[in-house]
Amino acid sequence: MSGLHILLVEDEPHIARGLIFNLEEEGYRVSHAASGEQALEMVWDKPFALVILDVALPGIDGIEVCRRIREEDPRQPVLMLTARSEERDRVEGLSAGADDYLTKPFSLDEFLLRVKGMLRRSEWYRPEAHGEGMFTFGENAVDLQHRRAVTLQGEIDLTELEVKMLRAFFRSEGKMLSRAELLEAVWGMAPDTETRTLDNFLVRMRKYFEADPANPVHFLTVRGRGYRFVRSPGAQ
Structure with a gap:
């Protein structure tokens, strides 16, 4: 397990x-x-093998952070830490989606054993890529199964949401996907949701995979309707 990336909140x-x-x-x-707030920004930016999350945080508390993480990624392992020992607090944390719960003060040995156990179990339920291999386009190669990509910018790790978006585009290669279809496929949002999240993700995709992000040839905007992925621009 050496080298696995953990987020401590x-x-x-x-x-x-x-x-x-x-x-x-x-x-x-x-x-x-x-x-x-900082935790949520970091979780959306890169994948973590485990999130260790304190309940009592300034701003958005750990319960709400856990709930938002779980809404976006049902398989993200979350270990919750809290100074609260009452059963109703533990139940609240687990109800929000935490996989395990550790009450302060705790022994270092128990903490590390919990971490090791969760990382070992997480390998059993992380998403499988059913028949998904390497997808290439332009100068890019994307491994959806392992959430990695080789691009003109170098090798990068992909987040779970980025993988969902790429999978949606790859499966509909050459076809226009409406904003509503992408919001539903990637975020599970209602079609009439007003958000800039989708647009921000497209900007990120272009930075990753386009030689000239300002003049994309793979991730195209269909004005007023949605977006289209083109694998081989010369063939269009």
Whole structure:
């Protein structure tokens, strides 16, 4: 499991430092967020093998962060940390979608065992790519199964939402996908949802995969209607 990337969401600096040190001693890579808002930005930006999430956070609390993570990715492993020991608090955390729950203060040995156990179990239920292999277009190669891509910008990790968007485009190669279809396929949003999220994702796709993002040849806008993916521009 060495090298697996963990997101620690903890606003108390002395606790965060200790946990980061011990996780890194075990060979994990650790990113740290000190607020719920920062955690959500980081989760949407890159994939993590595990999110360790404190309940009491400034701004958006851990319960709401967990709920939002779970809405976007039902398979993201989440270990919740809390100073609350009452059963109703534990139930609230688990109801929000946490996979496991650890009450402060906890022993370091128990914490590390929980982490190892969750990472081991997560391998059993992360998404499988049924028959999905490498998809190539232009100078790019995308591995949907392992959420990796080789692009003109170098090798990159893809988030779960980015994979969902790419899968939708690849399956409908050459066809126009409406905004409503993409919002439903990627985010599960209602067709009439007003959001700039989709547009921001298209900007990101173009930065990743287009030689000239300002003049895309693969991820095209169909004005007033939606978007279209073109694998071989010269064939259109």
